[in-house]
Amino acid sequence: MTNRPYHHGDLPSALLAQAEQTLRDKGADQLSLRELARAIGVSPAARSRHFKTKQDLLDALAQTGFERLADAVAASQEGSGQTFAQRLDAAARAYVSFAVDNAALLELMFSAKHSPQASPALTAAAHRWWEFFLELIAAGQRSGEVRNGPLERIGLPVFAALHGYVGVVISGMLPHDLAEHGLDDVMASILHGCEPQQNPASRQPTASPRSSATGAISARPGH
Amino acid sequence: MTNRPYHHGDLPSALLAQAEQTLRDKGADQLSLRELARAIGVSPAARSRHFKTKQDLLDALAQTGFERLADAVAASQEGSGQTFAQRLDAAARAYVSFAVDNAALLELMFSAKHSPQASPALTAAAHRWWEFFLELIAAGQRSGEVRNGPLERIGLPVFAALHGYVGVVISGMLPHDLAEHGLDDVMASILHGCEPQQNPASRQPTASPRSSATGAISARPGH
DNA sequence: TCAACATTGTTGCCATTGACCACATTGTTA
DNA sequence: TAACAATGTGGTCAATGGCAACAATGTTGA
The missing domain is CATH 1.10.357.10 (Tetracycline Repressor, domain 2)
Known part of the structure; x- marks a missing residue:
């Protein structure tokens, strides 16, 4: 732990995981690449190898x-x-x-x-x-x-x-x-x-709104 | 124009208008307050009087x-x-x-x-x-x-x-x-x-999916 | 074995940004 | 006209994203 190897091992996954954590905590526009790197313990530029x-x-x-x-x-x-x-x-x-x-x-x-x-x-x-x-x-x-x-x-x-x-x-x-x-x-x-579709004949006599509506929509001028 | 008065006149409106233009052009997260000020011709800090x-x-x-x-x-x-x-x-x-x-x-x-x-x-x-x-x-x-x-x-x-x-x-x-x-x-x-609602008696005999569905939903355990 | 080579991570740098402060200019009011 | 509020300016600061040169570590093939 004190001597982390030069190569992280799986930086891409670590970046995504930490990014999602930050996303959850502070939202997408508060996500800072440098803070991400700090949290993982890598240099700020290491990210660029995996996510340009x-x-x-x-x-x-x-x-x-x-x-x-x-x-x-x-x-x-x-x-x-x-x-x-x-x-x-x-x-x-x-x-x-x-x-x-x-x-x-x-x-x-x-x-x-x-x-x-x-x-x-x-x-x-x-x-x-x-x-x-x-x-x-x-x-x-x-x-x-x-x-x-x-x-x-x-x-x-x-x-x-x-x-x-x-x-x-x-x-x-x-x-x-x-x-x-x-x-x-x-x-x-x-x-x-x-x-x-229901059988139209079985409809209640409430002015049949749907058919007129559909007609109004598809017959809309200018579209 | 060469001698713009010290006070802009209606900076809030100008800021909103220009911001919306930038929004349209480059999206919300590309919006820069300083660029806004530059476009309007005001100092970067002028904004803070109207939008902190x-x-x-x-x-x-x-x-x-x-x-x-x-x-x-x-x-x-x-x-x-x-x-x-x-x-x-x-x-x-x-x-x-x-x-x-x-x-x-x-x-x-x-x-x-x-x-x-x-x-x-x-x-x-x-x-x-x-x-x-x-x-x-x-x-x-x-x-x-x-x-x-x-x-x-x-x-x-x-x-x-x-x-x-x-x-x-x-x-x-x-x-x-x-x-x-x-x-x-x-x-x-x-x-x-x-x-x-249709009269249930007038339904087609197609296994009455809706009622069973509603039952399944409202009887969902754990909610 | 070991020498090229690719991969991955580091350091240092840069322009840009948002926020803040003290100060300057203008408008308002008593 | 003097005090005060409102508005705009310049300068500064820490932080950010991206970049290039460099270092460390794997990999591969003769």
């Missing part, structure tokens, strides 16, 4: 985040039931749980800082996360619990609602009395939105 | 963002129809439009940097934005287009879905072939989720 720039490190951090998120959600499927609703519920709980436990990391993951020409690995990790939902939707379609249609077009509203809820929770803008039933309500709304 | 710290300036920027967002969405209601679906659609279009035009600003607005003890003005601005949705929901309930229930519990899924879609679009993670019908699909899903 600060953005590179943040990208790598986001990538590990996506991977762990994918793992957590995949793991949630093990103990859950087989219903689409049950599987989606388990995934949603895992997602929210991960988000609450790693708020700053999640914010970093979905920050626009990466998008333009992020590393392929980061893009791939994010893509796998998105594809999980598509597979879930597909399974729901096969079992008849989800209405038919292009996978992406059905999955997008599902993902958006969940992602939006997570964003609201993380940003701390959710009143506390809503946090309790919040996810329940979001899930119910999502499931409702996924349901196979 | 950098975070204060960012908070103020976020606040103006919420105000302008609220204005844009409110304005969208002028030319829209009276239906709940039409009003929500107009608001959603305005929201997405604002988000696309002010991506970095929106990211800043909903960043978790503010949450803990943000300025009351910022909190109030964000709150007004949230309340717009509640009023919209309430109107929908009065007209019978939205099912009954606590305003917040119905509004949260609506807001989450919209907010999530905006987040996906901004972060650039939306495949281009989805962007076109993306908002249409999200809106349809939201409206579907808002619909008044």
